[in-house]
Amino acid sequence: MRQCRQCAAPAAIHMRQHRLAFCAAHFPAWVVKQTSRTIRSHRMFGHSERVLVAVSGGKDSLALWDVLLELGYQADGLYIDLGIDAGDAYSATSRHKAAAFAAARPDTRLIIVDIAACYGETLAEVARRKRDIQRPCAICGLIKRHEMNRVTLEEGYPVLATGHNLDDEAATLLGNVLYWQSGYLRRQWPVLPADETGLARKVKPFHRFYERETAAYALIRGIDYIHAECPHAVGASSIAHKQTLNQMEHAKPGTKMQFYINFLRAKKEGLFVPFEDEQITLNTCAQCGQSTTAEARCTFCRLWEV
Amino acid sequence: MNVVYREQSWQFDKPVKVTTLLRRIDVLPESVLVVRNGQLVAEDQTLEPDDEVKIVDVISGG
Ligand code: SF4
Ligand SMILES: [Zn+2]
Ligand SMILES: [Zn+2]
Numbered sequence: 001m002r003q004c005r006q007c008a009a010p011a012a013i014h015m016r017q018h019r020l021a022f023c024a025a026h027f028p029a030w031v032v033k034q035t036s037r038t039i040r041s042h043r044m045f046g047h048s049e050r051v052l053v054a055v056s057g058g059k060d061s062l063a064l065w066d067v068l069l070e071l072g073y074q075a076d077g078l079y080i081d082l083g084i085d086a087g088d089a090y091s092a093t094s095r096h097k098a099a100a101f102a103a104a105r106p107d108t109r110l111i112i113v114d115i116a117a118c119y120g121e122t123l124a125e126v127a128r129r130k131r132d133i134q135r136p137c138a139i140c141g142l143i144k145r146h147e148m149n150r151v152t153l154e155e156g157y158p159v160l161a162t163g164h165n166l167d168d169e170a171a172t173l174l175g176n177v178l179y180w181q182s183g184y185l186r187r188q189w190p191v192l193p194a195d196e197t198g199l200a201r202k203v204k205p206f207h208r209f210y211e212r213e214t215a216a217y218a219l220i221r222g223i224d225y226i227h228a229e230c231p232h233a234v235g236a237s238s239i240a241h242k243q244t245l246n247q248m249e250h251a252k253p254g255t256k257m258q259f260y261i262n263f264l265r266a267k268k269e270g271l272f273v274p275f276e277d278e279q280i281t282l283n284t285c286a287q288c289g290q291s292t293t294a295e296a297r298c299t300f301c302r303l304w305e306v
Numbered sequence: 307m308n309v310v311y312r313e314q315s316w317q318f319d320k321p322v323k324v325t326t327l328l329r330r331i332d333v334l335p336e337s338v339l340v341v342r343n344g345q346l347v348a349e350d351q352t353l354e355p356d357d358e359v360k361i362v363d364v365i366s367g368g
Contacts, residue, residue: 010348012346013348014349021348059366167365211366212336215364216346219339229367233366242367243337243365246365247334
């Protein structure tokens with residue numbers, strides 16, 4: 001029987017790509033240590049900096065928040081309530097999970113942005129008005145990006161951390177490669193620096209963990225997260241890409257990791273023109289002040305024009 | 307042994323290895339975690355007839 005690397009007890013998780021197994025008592029410490037390494041090696045943030053964690057109520061973001069607190073960072077949470085409810089109260093439930101996590105940790109703070117309260121419409125309502133009810137994900141992404149950036153800057157956090165894991169990144173990479181999205185390929189990186197145009201620094205401290213590992217961490221640590229998927233995720237290409245990658249991983253352990261990590265290495269070695277060198281003209285949105293490629297008002301602000 | 311995954315459940319009355327169980331119900335070990343009597347177990351372990359087994363999806367999307 002496979003044994004824990006540290007104590008020889010029966011393994012709770014075996015990571016075939018690393019040839020490494022741990023029992024439930026020793027696995028969380030490994031996750032915490034690896035995260036700390038990733039943060040340092042990519043110079044994501046330092047101990048004197050306050051970190052804002054984008055939390056969805058799911059396993060990755062809550063696990064990340066937990067790990068950052070374990071590491072002694074001043075990490076707070078940001079939850080964006082899009083009012084998603086296709087009969088399953090998805091937003092209400094996930095918001096409740098995030099709030100319960102924060103309530104059990106008095107040293108931390110959860111900022112909640114209620115989109116309907118701030119802008120007058122839920123995601124479904126905007127999507128209906130924009131005749132995009134089938135796949136509101138593009139609008140959802142736009143709202144989340146804008147609001148995360150806004151709150152990070154307004155509340156004075158130097159950095160925003162998201163819970164993206166290796167499966168998320170590899171699935172995005174696969175999608176970008178399948179359609180040769182050169183712009184996205186140039187931008188895909190675990191650290192996006194802040195810039196003078198008003199974009200906050202964004203980091204992905206979990207980008208080296210498989211999704212199974214962040215889920216195992218959450219389960220072992222007793223983190224109560226939302227298991228249900230957003231109702232709009234059904235049929236998402238990212239899920240199909242993850243399944244394809246997992247089939248390849250099953251046939252040859254480590255495939256998924258090599259695909260993504262070697263992409264990062266190839267980029268470092270100059271496979272792509274760095275996105276910093278791209279010549280794009282950015283303007284300042286007349287309404288919200290965030291940078292935009294649009295002439296006057298950004299896509300987010302125009303979303304609410306009736 | 308009672309095995310629960312998503313909305314479905316299965317009964318097994320003989321000991322079975324986690325990998326064998328997952329193959330039988332056609333689930334990739336890469337996309338799930340297996341919890342036996344509330345404890346996470348690695349795929350090479352054997353589940354006993356009186357175990358309560360829960361399979362947890364790990365893939366999320368959107
Ligand atoms: S699945 Fe689509 S609508 Fe749901 S949270 Fe993700 S991006 Fe938003
Ligand atoms: Zn151990
Ligand atoms: Zn704007």
